[in-house]
Amino acid sequence: MEYLIIVIVLVVLALIAGGALLVRGRRRPGRVAEPPQPPPRAPSAPPGQDVDAGAAVQAPGPLVTEAPAAEVAEAPQPLAGRMTRLRGRLARSQSGFGAVLLGLLSRDGLDEQGWEEIEDTLVGADLGAGPAAHIVGELRTQVRVGGARGTTEVRSLLRKDLIEQVGVDMDRSLRVASHGDRPAVVLMVGVNGTGKTSTCGKLARALIGEGSTVLLGAADTFRAAAADQLQTWGQRVGAQVIRSDREGADPASVAFDAVKQGIDDRADTVIVDTAGRLHTKTGLMDELGKIKRVIERQATVDEVLLVLDATTGQNGLRQARVFAEAVDITGIVLTKLDGTAKGGIVVAVQRELGVPVKLVGLGEGLDDLAPFEPATFVDAILG
Numbered sequence: 001m002e003y004l005i006i007v008i009v010l011v012v013l014a015l016i017a018g019g020a021l022l023v024r025g026r027r028r029p030g031r032v033a034e035p036p037q038p039p040p041r042a043p044s045a046p047p048g049q050d051v052d053a054g055a056a057v058q059a060p061g062p063l064v065t066e067a068p069a070a071e072v073a074e075a076p077q078p079l080a081g082r083m084t085r086l087r088g089r090l091a092r093s094q095s096g097f098g099a100v101l102l103g104l105l106s107r108d109g110l111d112e113q114g115w116e117e118i119e120d121t122l123v124g125a126d127l128g129a130g131p132a133a134h135i136v137g138e139l140r141t142q143v144r145v146g147g148a149r150g151t152t153e154v155r156s157l158l159r160k161d162l163i164e165q166v167g168v169d170m171d172r173s174l175r176v177a178s179h180g181d182r183p184a185v186v187l188m189v190g191v192n193g194t195g196k197t198s199t200c201g202k203l204a205r206a207l208i209g210e211g212s213t214v215l216l217g218a219a220d221t222f223r224a225a226a227a228d229q230l231q232t233w234g235q236r237v238g239a240q241v242i243r244s245d246r247e248g249a250d251p252a253s254v255a256f257d258a259v260k261q262g263i264d265d266r267a268d269t270v271i272v273d274t275a276g277r278l279h280t281k282t283g284l285m286d287e288l289g290k291i292k293r294v295i296e297r298q299a300t301v302d303e304v305l306l307v308l309d310a311t312t313g314q315n316g317l318r319q320a321r322v323f324a325e326a327v328d329i330t331g332i333v334l335t336k337l338d339g340t341a342k343g344g345i346v347v348a349v350q351r352e353l354g355v356p357v358k359l360v361g362l363g364e365g366l367d368d369l370a371p372f373e374p375a376t377f378v379d380a381i382l383g
């Protein structure tokens with residue numbers, strides 16, 4: 001009998017314990033965490049060593065190919081018409097300069113001092129002494145010949161002269177279309193902090209929005225943060241990023257692998273971000289020259305875009321000179337035009353380099369990059 005009682009007690013206890021376990025199990029389904037997935041790694045054959053003299057390429061270490069984000073937040077705005085859409089950003093920062101000019105020009109009987117003030121205003125807006133003197137000369141002749149003019153007429157004279165200085169006959173088109181089975185290659189160069197990486201991301205987004213496949217190459221291997229930043233942009237805009245996981249890897253090698261991947265994937269455009277150290281002119285020349293040569297073993301470099309911060313004025317022009325000596329620039333990207341009242345830099349930098357401003361940055365948003373349009377720009381300045 002005692003045995004029977006003990007057995008019954010044991011059975012009851014076992015049933016209670018079993019029930020409790022069952023309830024716990026149901027309350028916390030799937031508690032066991034999924035093992036973390038390692039980032040996909042593309043086995044990267046190190047580029048060959050048979051580079052032209054003095055340009056041996058070191059293997060960059062394994063390259064990490066980041067898959068694009070599954071979905072991009074919002075559809076990008078079409079590139080065409082962006083400058084008109086964003087002209088408010090320009091007008092806000094430029095109105096000072098335009099309004100002062102129009103105010104001075106509307107004065108009755110402009111005297112020598114008045115014309116000097118106009119010239120100073122143009123120079124103060126970073127237009128450069130030559131173009132400022134030219135515009136004043138033109139205006140003086142037009143006013144002298146036509147006699148005193150009303151505000152509207154003076155505005156249209158100034159508008160015409162400014163547009164002429166900005167240049168309407170320059171080819172501002174971007175060569176970003178693939179060549180058959182080869183992607184177009186865009187090399188983004190410029191000093192750190194000018195907006196190079198953001199421009200790579202914004203341009204990739206715009207091209208993807210137009211139906212292209214874009215690959216980003218993180219050839220700024222000098223700062224680890226630069227590749228991380230490009231990777232973030234890649235995920236944001238839906239572009240694959242080719243990078244090295246080793247800080248200080250050979251930038252030319254990463255650029256080579258990015259283009260190779262672009263060819264294998266039949267991508268339309270490969271955009272290569274480069275380091276922006278202005279160490280020495282020779283160093284810069286060597287580095288950019290080597291990147292370009294190594295890419296050209298398998299594709300054409302279609303665009304070398306120099307990114308300049310419009311707020312840096314004369315300093316920006318100095319940078320432009322150094323880069324132009326290091327590599328053949330095909331176009332200028334002028335960023336932060338939303339943050340300066342000195343839009344004349346457009347004229348000055350084009351004169352300095354003899355190449356057109358092709359794109360302008362008008363903010364930090366994903367779509368705040370616009371193809372440059374002279375008339376829209378001048379209209380924004382004049383309000």
Ligand code: GDP
Pocket residue numbers: 190191192193194195196197198199276335336337338339360361362363364368
């Ligand atoms: P990088 O070092 O040359 O690659 O420059 P980043 O792309 O990191 O940009 C530097 C800073 O400038 C970032 O805070 C950007 O958001 C900002 N930036 C870039 N382009 C523009 C622009 O057109 N307007 C404004 N307001 N900020 C910009």
